[in-house]
Amino acid sequence: MVTEMYVPARPNVIPLSQAPTGSKVRVINVVGGKYRVQKIFDMGLTPGVEAFVRQNIYYGPVIVDVRGVTIAVGRGIAEGILVEII
Amino acid sequence: MNLNSKVSDYNEIPKRDKVYTIALTGNPNVGKSALFNSLTGGEVFVANWPGVTVELKYGKLIHHGINIQVVDLPGSYSLVMGDEAEKTVRDYLLNNKPDLYVIITDITALERTLYPAIKLMEAYPHVIIVMNMADIARRRALHVDKDALENELNTFIIETSALTGEGIGVLLDRIVEYLISKRRRGFLKIDYGPLEPYIHKLEQHIKERSPDLHLSHRWIALELLEGDEELKAILIEKFHLDKAFVSSVIEEVKEHLRIDIPLYIIQTRYNFITNILKGRIIETKLIRPTWMIKLDNIFLKPIVGPIFSLIILFLSFLCIFIINTGFPLNVIFHNLGLHEPANLIESYSLVELVSLLFGQLSTYTSNLLSALGIPDPYISFITDGVLGGIGAVLSFLPLVFLVFVLSAFLQDTGLYTRIAVSFHNFLKRYGLSGKSIYPIVVGFGCNVPAVLSTRALDDDRERITVALAVPFIPCQARLVVMLAIAAAISRDPIAQAAIITSLYIVSIIIYLITSKILTKGLFKMKSGPELLLELPPYHIPHIRVLWWYSKFNTMAFLKKAGTIILLLSMLIWILLHTGPHGYIPVEEPKLISDSFAAILGKFLLPLMAPIGIADWRAILSLEIGFIAKEAIISTLVTITGFDDPVKAFNAIGLSSAQLYLLAIFMTIYTPCLATIVSMKSEVGKWKLVLIIIGYQLLLAYLITLIVSIILMFLP
Numbered sequence: 001m002v003t004e005m006y007v008p009a010r011p012n013v014i015p016l017s018q019a020p021t022g023s024k025v026r027v028i029n030v031v032g033g034k035y036r037v038q039k040i041f042d043m044g045l046t047p048g049v050e051a052f053v054r055q056n057i058y059y060g061p062v063i064v065d066v067r068g069v070t071i072a073v074g075r076g077i078a079e080g081i082l083v084e085i086i
Numbered sequence: 087m088n089l090n091s092k093v094s095d096y097n098e099i100p101k102r103d104k105v106y107t108i109a110l111t112g113n114p115n116v117g118k119s120a121l122f123n124s125l126t127g128g129e130v131f132v133a134n135w136p137g138v139t140v141e142l143k144y145g146k147l148i149h150h151g152i153n154i155q156v157v158d159l160p161g162s163y164s165l166v167m168g169d170e171a172e173k174t175v176r177d178y179l180l181n182n183k184p185d186l187y188v189i190i191t192d193i194t195a196l197e198r199t200l201y202p203a204i205k206l207m208e209a210y211p212h213v214i215i216v217m218n219m220a221d222i223a224r225r226r227a228l229h230v231d232k233d234a235l236e237n238e239l240n241t242f243i244i245e246t247s248a249l250t251g252e253g254i255g256v257l258l259d260r261i262v263e264y265l266i267s268k269r270r271r272g273f274l275k276i277d278y279g280p281l282e283p284y285i286h287k288l289e290q291h292i293k294e295r296s297p298d299l300h301l302s303h304r305w306i307a308l309e310l311l312e313g314d315e316e317l318k319a320i321l322i323e324k325f326h327l328d329k330a331f332v333s334s335v336i337e338e339v340k341e342h343l344r345i346d347i348p349l350y351i352i353q354t355r356y357n358f359i360t361n362i363l364k365g366r367i368i369e370t371k372l373i374r375p376t377w378m379i380k381l382d383n384i385f386l387k388p389i390v391g392p393i394f395s396l397i398i399l400f401l402s403f404l405c406i407f408i409i410n411t412g413f414p415l416n417v418i419f420h421n422l423g424l425h426e427p428a429n430l431i432e433s434y435s436l437v438e439l440v441s442l443l444f445g446q447l448s449t450y451t452s453n454l455l456s457a458l459g460i461p462d463p464y465i466s467f468i469t470d471g472v473l474g475g476i477g478a479v480l481s482f483l484p485l486v487f488l489v490f491v492l493s494a495f496l497q498d499t500g501l502y503t504r505i506a507v508s509f510h511n512f513l514k515r516y517g518l519s520g521k522s523i524y525p526i527v528v529g530f531g532c533n534v535p536a537v538l539s540t541r542a543l544d545d546d547r548e549r550i551t552v553a554l555a556v557p558f559i560p561c562q563a564r565l566v567v568m569l570a571i572a573a574a575i576s577r578d579p580i581a582q583a584a585i586i587t588s589l590y591i592v593s594i595i596i597y598l599i600t601s602k603i604l605t606k607g608l609f610k611m612k613s614g615p616e617l618l619l620e621l622p623p624y625h626i627p628h629i630r631v632l633w634w635y636s637k638f639n640t641m642a643f644l645k646k647a648g649t650i651i652l653l654l655s656m657l658i659w660i661l662l663h664t665g666p667h668g669y670i671p672v673e674e675p676k677l678i679s680d681s682f683a684a685i686l687g688k689f690l691l692p693l694m695a696p697i698g699i700a701d702w703r704a705i706l707s708l709e710i711g712f713i714a715k716e717a718i719i720s721t722l723v724t725i726t727g728f729d730d731p732v733k734a735f736n737a738i739g740l741s742s743a744q745l746y747l748l749a750i751f752m753t754i755y756t757p758c759l760a761t762i763v764s765m766k767s768e769v770g771k772w773k774l775v776l777i778i779i780g781y782q783l784l785l786a787y788l789i790t791l792i793v794s795i796i797l798m799f800l801p
Binding site for chain 1: 167
């Protein structure tokens with residue numbers, strides 16, 4: 001299921017996979033298969049939540065702090081998490 | 087907050103002879119195992135529970151004269167959807183009525199770890215909350231207004247530290263207080279705003295179809311709206327609902343509200359948590375000590391991370407294997423000419439001590455039995471077949487135990503997750519997740535604990551894949567045979583190293599290809615699992631948990647695999663020590679050529695000759711290698727009469743090329759008995775195990791054949 005939420009045409013909305021190390025982001029939307037989206041939500045990465053990008057190197061997972069825990073997000077999944085830098 | 091204070095059907099006077107059931111669950115990485123251990127004192131039982139397909143652990147405790155059994159449910163983020171662990175929790179929740187759920191959260195990460203707690207409180211009336219890791223919270227000067235939260239959620243909240251043991255007594259008191267008190271709490275109710283009319287509609291429908299339930303009707307309605315198709319189908323069947331009606335309500339919501347329903351529900355729950363926590367957590371110090379961040383920076387860096395992880399794993403296993411067999415330290419010392427320390431290490435290794443014990447035991451038994459006038463064949467059967475089999479099982483125990491200790495250590499400290507993350511990218515290509523690096527590395531030492539340690543993997547398909555493929559990793563016993571054959575082929579150490587390296591490379595390639603075949607062919611997985619893992623904070627390992635985890639899993643190996651290994655060991659004795667002319671005395675090794683095993687070897691000769699294994703003695707040794715790979719050497723030593731393994735290999739009349747082919751075949755053909763039995767106990771299906779053995783034999787034959795053809799064209 002692709003989420004049917006309206007994605008505002010904001011210029012600074014990027015996939016999490018492109019958010020630089022050390023940046024603070026807000027999750028705007030999550031796209032992907034239903035099972036995957038649900039799992040991402042269950043891990044606390046829901047639209048509106050703020051997260052801190054601890055590490056994002058061109059290769060390997062994106063490491064984010066969200067809701068008091070640290071999560072390693074595979075690049076494939078990070079592509080589908082749309083964020084804006086705040 | 088609105089709390090439904092409905093009195094449920096649980097009001098009964100506590101009876102002293104009644105056994106109450108409480109179930110432990112919570113987010114992963116909150117210290118649940120440690121807490122379970124502290125509550126129950128570590129004695130674990132397993133049992134089947136209604137509606138749950140896997141066995142669950144439980145422990146027993148008596149507090150203030152009340153008998154309680156504590157069920158250990160797996161860690162779960164959402165309670166109902168996702169991987170095997172979550173499905174187990176779901177099945178338990180839907181089909182069981184424990185007197186109380188104790189849900190464990192991490193006080194340092196309440197926002198996230200309260201999520202399953204909130205969800206459970208919506209579903210079930212009897213829930214109390216544990217806020218674990220209180221010691222860490224204090225060190226970070228983190229304070230949570232527990233009383234305010236207790237009021238908000240209308241249930242007991244207990245701060246504990248499973249590590250230091252603080253709060254455990256209070257928790258036990260509270261559990262008993264809850265179990266015997268008449269006051270019941272009812273369900274937590276969160277306001278879902280525009281969804282409410284639809285929730286109500288579904289709730290009414292569920293009430294009509296299944297009026298008496300141990301779960302809240304409202305929660306089932308929520309799960310119908312939130313859940314995936316699988317969950318929906320389960321709920322509809324379980325509670326006799328009308329599928330068309332449920333679908334029509336969901337369609338209605340989609341049409342009228344135009345929202346993503348699951349997202350809306352999850353967000354509302356998180357908002358609820360954020361609201362009740364607002365102003366109730368006071369933190370005055372840095373969230374994470376800098377050394378943790380530094381260590382994470384190493385682990386999570388590309389290239390550096392995997393290398394660092396491998397070094398940690400290899401050093402750890404090196405210690406374990408040295409304690410266990412003295413290997414590889416003994417080989418290094420021998421090669422340096424330091425035979426005395428090498429022999430010392432060998433003779434004081436655990437395996438050597440076990441075999442010493444059994445050697446003496448069998449001498450003693452044999453003397454005793456012959457004094458009683460029992461005939462030789464029976465004595466040999468009892469001392470070599472039965473006692474030998476028990477010795478074989480026991481000689482694995484220390485290693486299995488130590489590997490589990492290390493596995494528990496890595497999991498408990500949080501290192502395992504980092505290692506898994508660092509290897510994920512590489513292993514993903516072969517359909518595996520980063521966590522499978524552990525069984526792979528263990529496999530280089532011994533395949534038995536490697537197969538058993540696949541238990542730490544989350545996904546069932548991956549677990550089966552690794553358990554079936556990991557025996558392709560050449561274990562230490564195979565290395566010993568490789569070393570002997572390499573020495574028999576050439577005296578040049580560089581040539582020997584090249585031979586052994588080539589065998590390892592072939593094995594690892596076969597392992598990776600086999601994994602890919604299994605994940606893509608058998609399980610139809612498109613690619614490896616995408617990484618989405620919580621990195622728990624580093625913790626000091628909890629000694630009792632290490633002990634308990636290792637003890638439990640080692641005993642499971644002993645029970646499941648022990649008897650089969652013993653039976654097969656007796657069967658092999660019959661093959662080796664009897665023939666058409668009856669019993670073959672052990673003192674007459676030359677007569678082995680009359681045994682059933684030798685007859686089988688001669689029978690297989692026409693098949694094996696084309697791949698270069700053109701001697702029945704070599705085939706016989708491979709048959710025996712099925713028990714244990716080291717036995718290949720001892721068999722040849724016995725048959726040829728040479729004490730030196732290298733001379734024994736040279737004595738069977740194979741050329742250098744043929745010896746190399748023997749080494750290739752030996753490396754691939756089949757794992758040892760104990761590994762096969764462990765595979766069966768982990769995978770559960772003999773059929774799959776037998777297919778894999780057939781595949782290994784075929785593959786070994788084909789690869790040896792191909793190499794023999796290549797060797798023919800070489801000068």
